[in-house]
Structure formats: structure tokens, C-alpha cells
């Protein structure tokens with residue numbers, strides 16, 4: 288880091304880059320030239336080429352045309368940086384290589400001592416609420432000292448920072464709408480690494496979604512640790528005495544919240560920005576699905592009929608130990624309510640096998656819940672205890688690793704069988720598919736996603752411009768096409784594209 292002079296000249300309107308690059312792997316390192324000089328040159332060449340093809344300073348500035356200063360010219364000092372930091376950009380660029388939630392991010396908060404002091408792996412450590420402090424941290428590191436800020440904030444939402452799309456096929460985008468979580472499930476580290484819930488003002492979210500629509504993005508996923516707990520209290524007019532409505536029968540460990548624009552208000556407004564843009568959201572909590580949210584999903588053509596409903600366990604005893612705020616019966620009531628209001632909805636879920644105190648009977652109850660609901664997709668894990676959590680302080684991680692693993696495999700096997708059964712019901716149907724691009728397995732095929740977020744593979748061939756037309760054109764990434772489903776597995780669907788279409792034109 289020290290050899291790369293930091294990017295220092297920032298405007299008040301600076302925007303963060305959404306530019307994901309793949310982490311380098313050990314196998315890559317094994318193919319690099321043998322001598323250290325050659326290795327350094329190789330790294331330097333790669334770095335130069337990535338810098339040359341990367342975004343320019345202007346790409347970070349929202350709505351401002353910027354001319355970089357010539358040597359010796361004064362530069363505008365950003366208001367939040369002190370002058371004595373000597374922060375000038377000198378046309379230098381910075382290269383970001385992302386490693387998921389390593390540092391910077393919530394792992395930085397959790398592993399501060401290990402990363403900074405014991406392993407001496409990094410020069411700069413920034414927690415998830417400290418990104419605005421990066422210029423100062425980089426300057427400190429440039430002066431030869433380690434720099435760190437892992438403080439959590441009660442307010443930070445990065446609302447004024449517009450990500451810059453920099454993907455070759457940017458037809459899908461993620462929009463962060465809230466941060467943090469107030470639920471304190473006993474196994475979870477998120478409330479300690481991401482802090483309390485705070486929501487981004489609706490006006491800033493709508494502005495970003497509009498910008499994405501103008502750029503041709505066809506699918507937006509609203510993001511948050513507890514996305515449907517969204518509550519915008521940024522304007523006085525949003526205050527009211529109205530209590531937050533929960534899904535029937537669900538409880539929270541915190542007092543019922545009051546006032547603010549809620550998730551249904553946000554979904555309503557976001558889905559009006561561009562009727563041809565799909566709206567998804569993740570990750571929700573089952574407690575925040577009052578009927579008004581479900582009716583809105585059912586009514587609005589561009590809100591995908593796909594709901595992630597993390598269950599974690601099918602046993603009341605385990606759900607209580609996890610402090611999830613619901614019972615198996617209440618969760619199943621919600622599932623039936625969702626299926627009644629949104630016919631054909633796709634459901635996915637998370638499950639943890641082998642949580643503290645889980646018995647064979649508890650595990651069997653999880654298997655029966657998976658069978659009863661019929662999910663399309665599942666994210667299943669063996670329990671791994673995290674420091675700082677309530678479970679770490681109060682419960683025993685008493686299920687043997689091999690038992691956890693066996694239970695996990697049984698859950699996966701039931702999940703697969705159920706997903707195949709659920710997906711098979713789509714055979715013979717017509718699905719509106721948003722095309723993502725070429726299939727990874729064959730250059731002769733394309734792949735895309737249904738409204739329910741199932742992957743669909745179909746032959747790459749020209750199809751009719753619209754249903755009644757004999758004119759055919761190629762299918763490209765970002766197109767909507769109607770695909771007739773011909774076969775299904777637990778993971779994907781196969782079919783044949785019949786015609787180009789759109790969300791507004793779909794039958």
C-alpha cells in the first residue's frame with residue numbers, strides 16, 4: 288500500500304466505485320515468473336494495465352464535470368479533511384482489489400487485532416462505517432504508520448454516495464437501502480459488526496434507481512441486513528404515531544417502532560421508477576411481511592414474485608434458543624399467507640444444522656418443514672460458533688462436528704428433492720426471462736433468470752421481435768425473452784426462447 292501513493296483529491300460529491308474484481312489465487316502465483324525482480328515487474332505490469340483500463344476520477348463525481356489540475360494549480364480541498372494532511376491528488380489513481388467482507392468491512396471490525404497487530408497484514412484497517420475516513424487513513428499509512436478506524440455509527444448510510452456501474456454487461460445492479468440489524472439472533476455476529484439499523488432516505492434511493500434505469504439497468508436488488516425493516520425517518524413529515532406492523536404472530540426483542548416511511552412505501556415508489564425494471568430485495572426477516580407488502584408484490588408486475596424467508600430451523604426449541612421471535616407454526620402460517628396472496632411465488636430460505644442443543648428430533652422437524660414449504664432455493668450451513676454472540680456467552684456448542692455435517696447433508700438432500708419437484712411444475716409453462724449472457728457450460732446456449740430467480744438455459748438462436756411477427760433478431764444480454772420450459776432439475780430450468788418480450792408486454 289505504501290508504494291501506491293493514495294488517491295487524495297476528493298470532492299464533496301465523490302462517489303464510490305462498484306468495481307468488483309476477482310481475488311488472485313495461489314494457483315496464479317504459482318504460474319508467475321521465478322525471480323523476485325520478474326515477479327515485481329509482472330505485478331507492476333498487471334497493476335498498470337488495470338489502472339489504465341479502470342475508471343477515471345470523473346467517474347467518481349456525481350453530475351460534475353471535472354478537469355484535473357495542472358501541476359502547481361490550486362485544488363479544491365474537501366470540507367471534511369484538514370489542510371495539514373497535505374492531501375493533493377497529483378493525477379494519481381488508486382486501484383481497488385476487493386476480497387469480499389475481509390478488510391475493509393465488517394471482518395476488519397471483528398479481526399482488528401489479528402489483522403493489524405498480530406499478523407501485520409495490512410497498513411490500513413477500515414470498518415464498514417469508516418469509508419469516508421479512508422483519505423485520512425491512507426495519508427497516515429503513507430507517512431509510515433498503521434491506520435485504523437472500526438467505529439460503528441448510528442447514522443451512516445452512505446446515502447449521498449452513488450456507486451458507479453463499471454461492468455461490461457451492467458444489466459443488474461444492487462442498491463443499498465439500509466444497514467445494520469436490531470434483532471440480535473443468538474448465533475449472529477451482524478449486530479456487532481454492522482451496528483444498529485438505520486435506513487437511507489427514500490429520495491436518495493429513488494435518485495439512484497432512476498440513474499440506473501437511465502443507464503439501461505433492467506434489474507435492481509434492494510439490499511440490507513434486514514431489508515424489509517426499512518424505516519425512513521429522515522424528514523419531519525414522515526413522523527407519525529403509527530406503529531410498525533409485523534407479520535401475524537411474530538415478536539421482536541425491541542420495542543415496537545413508530546412512524547417513518549416503511550418498506551411498502553419504498554417498494555411502491557421504487558417500482559414506479561421504471562415499469563420495465565425488475566425489483567428484487569434481500570435479505571429480509573420473516574417478521575416484516577405485513578399483508579400490505581405482500582399485496583403490493585402481488586399487484587405490481589415488476590416486483591418479482593420471489594421471497595427469501597430465512598427459517599433457520601423447524602424446531603420450536605431451537606428457534607427459541609436462536610431468539611428468532613417466531614415458532615414453527617407462526618412461520619408456516621406466514622408461508623400459507625404468502626402463497627395465498629401471491630400465487631406461484633418462489634420461496635427460498637436459510638437453515639443452520641447442529642445449533643447448540645439441537646437433538647435428532649429437532650433435526651427431523653427441520654426436515655419436515657423443508658418438505659412442507661417446498662422451497663426453490665436454499666442456503667444451508669453447519670453451525671459454527673462466533674465470538675461476541677449471545678450463543679457464545681450463554682450456550683454450549685454441543686453437537687459434534689460429524690453429526691452437524693451428517694444433518695447438513697440430510698437437509699441438502701431433502702432440499703434438492705423438493706426443489707426438483709417444485710421446479711418440475713414449471714415444465715410446459717412460458718417464463719419471462721431476463722437474459723444474463725452466454726451459458727458458462729456451452730457457447731451455444733444463453734442463460735437468464737425467471738421472475739422467481741430460477742436460472743434458465745436455452746439455445747442461442749434468433750427469435751421473433753414479438754409474438755405475431757416473423758422478423759427474427761439475435762438475443763442479447765439485457766433482453767427479456769419468453770421461454771417455453773422443457774425440463775427442470777433442482778438447480779435450473781431448460782427451455783427454448785420463442786419471442787422477445789418485455790415486462791409490460793408479458794402475457
Ligand code: SF4
Pocket residue numbers: 468469470471472475476477478512513572
Ligand atoms: S440473523 Fe439476520 S436478523 Fe438475526 S441478527 Fe443476524 S442479521 Fe439480524
